[in-house]
Amino acid sequence: MAGLEESYLSQTANLFLALVRYLLYPSYFSFNCLTSLYCPTFQEQKESSKSSFPLKRLVLTVLWAAMFVLLLPITALLLPLRCMLVSLRRPFRYSEHHSERTCLLEKTAQRAMAAGEYKFSIGSANxxxxxxxxxRMNHxxxxxxRSVNIGQRIKEDQFASHQMLLPSNGSPARTNGPQKLETEVSHVSTWFPQLDFxxxxxAWSSYHNKVLIEELHQSFPYIVHDVGVHAFNVNSFILNSGHLVASRHPIEAVDFKPYKNFVDHGKIISMGLTSVKHVNILHQALTELLSIQLQLGSQRSKGKNVAYVFNTHLQSYQGKHEIIPRQLDELLEYSQVFMAKTRRAEDNIAFCIVCGDFNMDNLSPADEAHTRHRIFELFEDFPRLKPGQDKPWAIGTEMRQDRMMDRAVSTPEFLKQAVEDATLRQCYLIDADITEHSKESLVYAPVKMDGHVKVRAVPEGGRRRIDYILYDKQYPVEVKGYQFVTRLASLTDHIPVAMEFTCSRLL
Structure with a gap:
C-alpha cells in the first residue's frame, strides 16, 4: 500500500522520466503518423474512394518514415532508460491543485451537508x-x-451544474442542495451531473493526459493518474493501466495492484485495480478559505468519515479463456487487503464503490457464469434485477464501432434520441447476445435485419452494458439517480455511467 508521500527515488525517477518522454516525443509522433496512414478507421474506409488519397499517403509515408529513421539513434538510447525509470517510480502520480473556485464549491457543499441535503455523485467512463x-484500431x-474535448465537456458540465450553487458575485450561495438529476425524469442524460468522483x-497517453488533467483540475482538486506497474511480466514496459481518478474530496491513500491473469493484448497493459481512500468526506464547513487548504493537509482527528473508491478495467476479447472471473477474484482480494491495511479503528466508512469497464454484461450467454460471480453477492449493481435480467430502463454502454461516427449520433442530443428508441438503439449499441468474447462478435457483428431490410427488434438489442458502478452492501447507500451519459458522443466508443446517492452512515 502506498501513501501520498513520494520517496526521493520516485521523485527523481519522475523528473528524469518527464525529460525522457519529452525527448522521445518527436519519435513517438512520427511513428504514430506513419503507422496511422495504414490503419484507416471505418469512417475513413467509407471515404477512401477519393482519388487524391493514394498520392497523399505516398508523400506522407516518405516524410514520416524519414523523420522516424533519423530519430532512431535517440530512440534506441532513450527507450531502455525510460523502462528503467518507470520501474523505479511508485505506481501512480498524484496531483493536487486548489483554486478560489474549488474552495468556494467545497464550502457550499458543506452548507448543503449541514442542511442534510447533500447528494454524492460518481461517474465512470472509458x-x-x-x-x-x-x-485508430478502435476507430x-x-x-x-479528443483529449481536449473530453476534458472541456466534462468541465463545462461541472461548471453548469455549479451555477446554481455560486452566485455571480462569487460568494457562496444559499441552497435545496445540488441540482436535481435529469435521471429523475429520464435515465439517459446529455450531460454529466455534478460529480464528487x-x-x-x-487514459493511457501521458502526453494527452496532461491536457485532460488541466481541464479536470478546474473542478477536481485531487487527481490520481499515470497508474501502473511496469515490468516484463506485467506489461512488457509498454502501457500503464489507463486509470485516472479525479475527486472533490481529500485523498489519504492510493495503491495499485496488477492482475496476475491476462491474455493476448493484456500482456502489454498493466491491468489491475486502483484503490483510493478518501478522507474527511463532508467534513464540517470551515469559515476561512485559507484554512480549508491548511486543513486538507493536516493530521485528521478521530471520528472522520472515509470512503473507498476502486477503479478497474477487465480483460477484453478473452475468447475461450476464463480470464474475467479470475480478475474479479483478484479484484475482491486486492480491495479487501487495501481496506484492511488503511482502515483505522476510529474511521467511519461511509461507502465503498467499485467502478470501471468490466467487459461483460448481464444478459449475454457468454457472460452467464460471470453474472453469478461472488462480487454481485457482496456489491449491488443498481441497473440489474437478477443474473440474466436488467431493469427495463437499462441500456448498453458499448457502441458499434462501425457506426459510432454516423451523423445520427454525432452530438449528445442525437445520441440520446437514438439510444432511447428501442429499435434505433440496436443500430448504434452492441446487442447483449454475445456467445464468445471475440473481436468478430463484438466489432463486426451486423445489425439484425428482417426480410424487408428493416431493423428487427429483439429484447437484448443494444443492451450490452459493460460499464459498472457497484456499491458494497456492507455500507449501503440510497440511489437517487442513475444515468447513461451521452455527453462524450463521437469522442469515445463507450457511453459513460453516473450514479447519484445519499449516505445515511455519515457521522
Missing part, C-alpha cells in the same frame, strides 16, 4: 486515450482533438 495507432482517430479508464 475514454480510449491511447497512442494514435492504438486509438477513434485524432487523440489530440470521476473514474476514467484507457
Amino acid at each position: 475514454i480510449c486515450l491511447a497512442p494514435e495507432i492504438l486509438s 477513434l482517430p485524432d487523440v489530440d482533438y 470521476l473514474c476514467l479508464q484507457e
Whole structure:
C-alpha cells in the first residue's frame, strides 16, 4: 500500500522520466503518423474512394518514415532508460491543485451537508486515450482533438451544474442542495451531473493526459493518474493501466495492484485495480478559505468519515479463456487487503464503490457464469434485477464501432434520441447476445435485419452494458439517480455511467 508521500527515488525517477518522454516525443509522433496512414478507421474506409488519397499517403509515408529513421539513434538510447525509470517510480502520480473556485464549491457543499441535503455523485467512463495507432484500431482517430474535448465537456458540465450553487458575485450561495438529476425524469442524460468522483479508464497517453488533467483540475482538486506497474511480466514496459481518478474530496491513500491473469493484448497493459481512500468526506464547513487548504493537509482527528473508491478495467476479447472471473477474484482480494491495511479503528466508512469497464454484461450467454460471480453477492449493481435480467430502463454502454461516427449520433442530443428508441438503439449499441468474447462478435457483428431490410427488434438489442458502478452492501447507500451519459458522443466508443446517492452512515 502506498501513501501520498513520494520517496526521493520516485521523485527523481519522475523528473528524469518527464525529460525522457519529452525527448522521445518527436519519435513517438512520427511513428504514430506513419503507422496511422495504414490503419484507416471505418469512417475513413467509407471515404477512401477519393482519388487524391493514394498520392497523399505516398508523400506522407516518405516524410514520416524519414523523420522516424533519423530519430532512431535517440530512440534506441532513450527507450531502455525510460523502462528503467518507470520501474523505479511508485505506481501512480498524484496531483493536487486548489483554486478560489474549488474552495468556494467545497464550502457550499458543506452548507448543503449541514442542511442534510447533500447528494454524492460518481461517474465512470472509458475514454480510449491511447497512442494514435492504438486509438485508430478502435476507430477513434485524432487523440489530440479528443483529449481536449473530453476534458472541456466534462468541465463545462461541472461548471453548469455549479451555477446554481455560486452566485455571480462569487460568494457562496444559499441552497435545496445540488441540482436535481435529469435521471429523475429520464435515465439517459446529455450531460454529466455534478460529480464528487470521476473514474476514467484507457487514459493511457501521458502526453494527452496532461491536457485532460488541466481541464479536470478546474473542478477536481485531487487527481490520481499515470497508474501502473511496469515490468516484463506485467506489461512488457509498454502501457500503464489507463486509470485516472479525479475527486472533490481529500485523498489519504492510493495503491495499485496488477492482475496476475491476462491474455493476448493484456500482456502489454498493466491491468489491475486502483484503490483510493478518501478522507474527511463532508467534513464540517470551515469559515476561512485559507484554512480549508491548511486543513486538507493536516493530521485528521478521530471520528472522520472515509470512503473507498476502486477503479478497474477487465480483460477484453478473452475468447475461450476464463480470464474475467479470475480478475474479479483478484479484484475482491486486492480491495479487501487495501481496506484492511488503511482502515483505522476510529474511521467511519461511509461507502465503498467499485467502478470501471468490466467487459461483460448481464444478459449475454457468454457472460452467464460471470453474472453469478461472488462480487454481485457482496456489491449491488443498481441497473440489474437478477443474473440474466436488467431493469427495463437499462441500456448498453458499448457502441458499434462501425457506426459510432454516423451523423445520427454525432452530438449528445442525437445520441440520446437514438439510444432511447428501442429499435434505433440496436443500430448504434452492441446487442447483449454475445456467445464468445471475440473481436468478430463484438466489432463486426451486423445489425439484425428482417426480410424487408428493416431493423428487427429483439429484447437484448443494444443492451450490452459493460460499464459498472457497484456499491458494497456492507455500507449501503440510497440511489437517487442513475444515468447513461451521452455527453462524450463521437469522442469515445463507450457511453459513460453516473450514479447519484445519499449516505445515511455519515457521522
